[in-house]
Amino acid sequence: MSETVIILNPKSGTGDHADAVTDRAQVLDHRVERTGAKGDGVDLAREAAEAGAEQIVAAGGDGTVNEVVRGIDKAGAFDRVTLGIVPVGTGNNFAGQLGITDLDTAFNVIEEGERRWIDLGEADGHAFVNSCVAGLTSDSSSKTDPDMKDRLGVVAYVVTTLQSMVEFDSMSLTVETEEGGDRSPAWRGDALAVLIGNGRRFAAGGDTQANMEDGLFEVTIVEDVSTLDLMGEAVADQLLGGESDAIVRTRTPSIRIEVHDPQSRQFSLDGEIIERDNLSVDIRPSTLSVAVGEGYQLDPGVE
Numbered sequence: 001m002s003e004t005v006i007i008l009n010p011k012s013g014t015g016d017h018a019d020a021v022t023d024r025a026q027v028l029d030h031r032v033e034r035t036g037a038k039g040d041g042v043d044l045a046r047e048a049a050e051a052g053a054e055q056i057v058a059a060g061g062d063g064t065v066n067e068v069v070r071g072i073d074k075a076g077a078f079d080r081v082t083l084g085i086v087p088v089g090t091g092n093n094f095a096g097q098l099g100i101t102d103l104d105t106a107f108n109v110i111e112e113g114e115r116r117w118i119d120l121g122e123a124d125g126h127a128f129v130n131s132c133v134a135g136l137t138s139d140s141s142s143k144t145d146p147d148m149k150d151r152l153g154v155v156a157y158v159v160t161t162l163q164s165m166v167e168f169d170s171m172s173l174t175v176e177t178e179e180g181g182d183r184s185p186a187w188r189g190d191a192l193a194v195l196i197g198n199g200r201r202f203a204a205g206g207d208t209q210a211n212m213e214d215g216l217f218e219v220t221i222v223e224d225v226s227t228l229d230l231m232g233e234a235v236a237d238q239l240l241g242g243e244s245d246a247i248v249r250t251r252t253p254s255i256r257i258e259v260h261d262p263q264s265r266q267f268s269l270d271g272e273i274i275e276r277d278n279l280s281v282d283i284r285p286s287t288l289s290v291a292v293g294e295g296y297q298l299d300p301g302v303e
Helices: 018-027 040-050 062-074 093-097 103-112 146-152 155-164 234-239
Strands: 004-008 031-034 055-060 082-087 114-123 126-128 131-134 171-179 182-191 193-197 217-222 247-252 254-259 265-269 272-276 278-292
Touching (some): 018 103, 040 055, 103 278, 114 265, 126 272, 131 278, 171 193, 182 217
Parallel strands (some): 004 031
Antiparallel strands (some): 114 278, 131 193, 171 182, 171 254, 254 278
């Protein structure tokens, strides 16, 4: 078993990267496994971890990263496997926040990059690295402009969803958070979206990246569309830290969302859509070992 196994999604992004990734992997004597269908990344990563791989690399977009992380989780191998990323997908937000911006940088980081232990999110047993969002639709990703995805991350999907709604279908929710080991109701009402962020694009105060090693989620509740400016990207500025009466923010290691509507609601976990009546989301501190580039910032809010 090669110490490093690359899980390659040949269909991600523009689909013209497979040969370049494979050629670099062969030079470095890394084994490449290709996905062929949704979910293959989970199985291939699990098999590689169980066979003794020390580093498993997701070559694709954010969806491929999520599948590889879930596969390592299924193998119970977070304590002995490092995640690497080659960003060749349509959305490469998570790679960007790790300081990995292109193919050459990615392979340098795989070989020589610093290893950091970052937090991992878990929603009803489903692992995620970047975000859990209530209020997104299953087609919000395909409708979102790729340039906006690169600049705003998952917030871009929320902006697109809000701006494309003919009628705003709010969710009746109770949100409970944890502080000092005690869980209590933090908010109740009608919300358009709830964003639970482990990674960047969720920090308040204008920062573009949240601290992924602090054991806390950045939570943003969009509670009232009437005071939001939906023109252009003004709504993005408000979601990313601007002042608005429609935005509620908090930080917590654990959150529970209770849906009071007659129908279940969709939740997006790094782009994977699940439906739930209620959802419990918990942080798993310092759980995932990742290879990071020089652009990685532990606490981007501090100069």
